Amino acid sequence: MVHLTDDYRRDSKAFAEAGIAVPKFDQQQVKQAAADAPVxxxxxxxxxxxxxxxxxxxELLDAGELKAGVVVAETYDDGVVEQAYEPFDNRFLQVVMDEAGNYDKTLIASVADAIYYNKANVAGWDKLKKVFEQPSLQFVTMSITEKGYALRDVNGNLNAAAQADIAGDPENAATNMGAIARLLLARFNAGKLPIAMVSTDxxxxNGKRFEEGVLTIAKGWLANGTVSQDFVDYLQNPEMVSFPWSMIDRITPNPAESVATVLKDSGFDDTDIIHTAKHTNIAPFGNTEVTHYLVIEDSFPNGRPALDKAGVILTSRDIxxxxxxxxxxxxxxxxxxxxxxxGSLLGYTSIAEETQNPDLVALIKQLGYNEDLPVVKDPKIIDPKAFIDELINKRLPNKNIPDTxxxxxxxxxxKMPIRYGVTLQHYLDSGKSTADLKAIPLIIAGWCRFLMAVQDDGQAFEPSRDPLLSELQPYVADVKLGDKVDAHAVLKPILTNKSIFPVDLDAVNLTKKVEDNFTAMIAGPGAVAKTLHAVVGA
Ligand SMILES: NC(=O)c1ccc[n+]([C@@H]2O[C@H](COP(=O)([O-])OP(=O)(O)OC[C@H]3O[C@@H](n4cnc5c(N)ncnc54)[C@H](O)[C@@H]3O)[C@@H](O)[C@H]2O)c1
Ligand SMILES: O=P(O)(O)OC[C@@H](O)[C@@H](O)[C@H](O)[C@H](O)CO
Structure with a gap:
């Protein structure tokens, strides 16, 4: 049995026997390099x-294109640092699973340090600030989930945490955007050092929203006299601080027991899945798919490693x-x-299994090919139709990807505004008729039905976590399957919420369709499947 913390250089044979590729570099060296000159x-x-x-x-460290390991920062979940990084010397196993059932396993040792960066943790709070004061630091990447950028409530007003950050001392910032603005302030004070801040959420x-978040806090500080105009100018000068936009794609489910079992059987011992108190599901291994794309706007004012040599596409903002x-x-x-x-409504726990349901496949085909594709601009570097084909025919049905x-x-x-609102806005802007849209109103109605937390068979289910759940669920709490309800009145507070539906559903003539679909889906047990079949059915 091999373990993550085994000496992969000395015991390389044992790793090879377990089918695990190991780094070509010495982890101590890349840790030291990151401590001396973080990148x-x-x-x-x-x-x-x-x-x-x-x-x-x-890959870059292996190729000598990067000398320093990555410094990981957690603003939110201390459990991730304490349970998933520290005990394993910041290592983990990457498992790539293809459709044929092959497991491609690599011991990853490219993380130099993992820091809980939160003002509640003085050591981490100071340590990361020092990292940001280093001239060598070239760029930051982020994958903190959509909600990690939030500074406003559902009505668009600054939330209490953002207001407190703005009113307070930058040293005490609590929101992610405030805590990151504090680091940029430290970098500014260390000599106006340049840096690229890359959101990969x-x-x-994403870059624009990240920039707006940081600037909202910084301008608030300026108004309160806590920082100088010079600092805000520095943040707004892309030659100093850039916020490159990005597109990232790799279906990466939470670590699964099924994968843990296969790993154990193949001679890898660190397979216990961790559920942190703050609800991150993580493990000494990560399971992912073969297909992946990372496209980043090439704007790195302090330089960058040759990311393209590891498959990253660097291009213009427009592309x-x-x-x-x-x-x-x-x-x-x-x-x-x-x-x-x-899937949640129909009781599925596997995406691959959902692709065996002809009505669900009809739904995603209707949505992708017939409703989304007509208003999508071709990015030229990836063909949109071929992308959907690959997704529907190869990626989603891959039963080795344990996605749920x-x-x-x-x-x-x-996610609603981005995943459906942008398309609706394109319809509105182009004057294209929305009369034939079937999938989008069905999905919006399906989500309202989801908020009831009752499966199609009438059993209660626990909806996945969502910051607005407690606010939205009461609107549908009294609706029972089989009830005759005024769907217009019931759904109005949800459908007119501008933070969820920035495009007025009336303006695209979808409100009635959503309400009718919702009414059909609460007719009784089985009504969701029936409505799905009736509206888009194969
Ligand atoms: N998993 C995928 O398939 C995938 C693919 C492409 C893009 N993404 C993007 O990456 C994000 C993260 O995905 P993941 O698979 O790593 O999720 P994950 O649950 O494994 O990890 C989430 C990470 O975000 C942190 N986080 C959660 N809430 C936060 C908050 N409020 N503030 C700051 N940090 C917070 C957690 O501590 C953790 O480090 C997604 O939300 C998405 O935007 C994911
Ligand atoms: O990561 P989220 O929560 O924004 O969305 C869930 C999935 O759709 C997403 O993680 C995909 O797997 C990913 O976007 C594929 O590249």
Whole structure:
């Protein structure tokens, strides 16, 4: 049996026998290099980072294109640092699973340090600040989930935490955006040092939103006299601080027991899955798919490693944006979210199994090919139709990828505007008729039905976590299967919530369709499947 913390250089034969590729570099050296001259910080050391960014870093370290390991920062979940990084010397196993059932396993040792960066942890609070004061630091990447950027409530007003950050001393910032602005202030004070801040979270114009978040706090500080105009100018000068946009794609489910069992059988011993108190599901291994794309706007004011040598596509903002809109708003994530909603309602626990249901396949085909594709701009670097084909025919049905509708259904309220709203806005802007849209109103109605937390068979289920659940569920709490309800009145507070539906559903003539679909889906047990079949059925 091999363990993550075994000496992979001395015991390379044991790793080879377990079918595990090991790094070509000495982890101590890349740790020391990061301590002396850090280059890359990543916020949110969850599963995507471990399966994607960390492998890119490993390839660059292997090739001598990068000398320093990545410094991981967690603003939110101390359990990730304490339970998933520290006990394993910051190592983990990346497992790539193809459709034929092969497991491609690599010991990843590209993380130099993992820091709980929260003002509650003085040591980490000071340590990361020192990292940001180093001239060598070239860039930051982030995968902290959509909600990690939030500064506003559902009405668009600054939330209490953001207001407190703005009113207070930068040294005490508590929101992610405030805590990161504090680090940039330290970098500014260390000599106006340049840096690229790259969001790799799944939403359109992610760099813009990240920039706006940091600037909201910084401008608030300026108004209160806590920082200088010079600092705000520094943040707004892309030659100093850039916020490159990105598109990232790699289906990376939470670590699964089925994978743990196979790993154990093949001679790898660190397979206990960790569920942190703050609800991150993580393990000494990460499971992911073969297909992957990372497209980043090439704007790195302090230079960058040759990321392209590890497969990253570096290009213009416009092309990144087109690729991202293609993936996040049209050709992948909207399909995923629809499977998440209907999968949860129909009692599925596997995305691959959902692709065996002809009506669910009809739903994602209708959505992808007939409703999203007509308003998608071709990014040229990836063909949108071929991308959907690969997704529907190869990626989603891969039964070796242990993905679940429950994972994807988390935070759906945060995703609705991007995954459906952008497409609706395109219809509105182009004047294209929405009369033939069937899947989008069905999915929106399905999500309202999901909020009832009652499966199609009438059994209660626990909806995936979502920051707006407690606010939204009361609107549908009194609706019972078989009730005759006024869907217009019941759904109005949800459908007119601008933070969830920034595009007025009346303006695209969808409100009535959503209400009718909802009414049909509460007719009784089995009504969701029946409505799905009736509306888009194969
Ligand atoms: N998993 C995928 O398939 C995938 C693919 C492409 C993009 N993404 C993007 O990456 C994000 C993370 O995915 P993951 O698979 O690593 O998830 P994960 O649950 O494994 O990890 C989430 C990470 O975000 C941190 N986090 C959670 N809430 C936070 C908050 N409020 N503030 C700061 N940090 C917070 C957690 O501590 C953890 O490090 C997704 O939300 C998405 O935007 C994921
Ligand atoms: O990561 P989220 O929560 O934004 O969305 C859930 C999934 O749709 C997403 O993780 C996909 O797996 C990913 O976007 C594929 O590249």
């Amino acid at each position: 890359w910080v990543h916020f949110g050391g969850g599963n995507l980072f471990r399966c994607f960014h960390a492998k890119i870093a490993q 799944n939403f359109s114009e 990144v944006n087109d690729a991202d809109q293609m993936k996040v708003t049209a050709c992948l994530n909207p399909l995923h979210t629809s499977l998440a909603i209907f 509708p429950q994972r994807i259904a988390s935070d759906t309220s945060q």
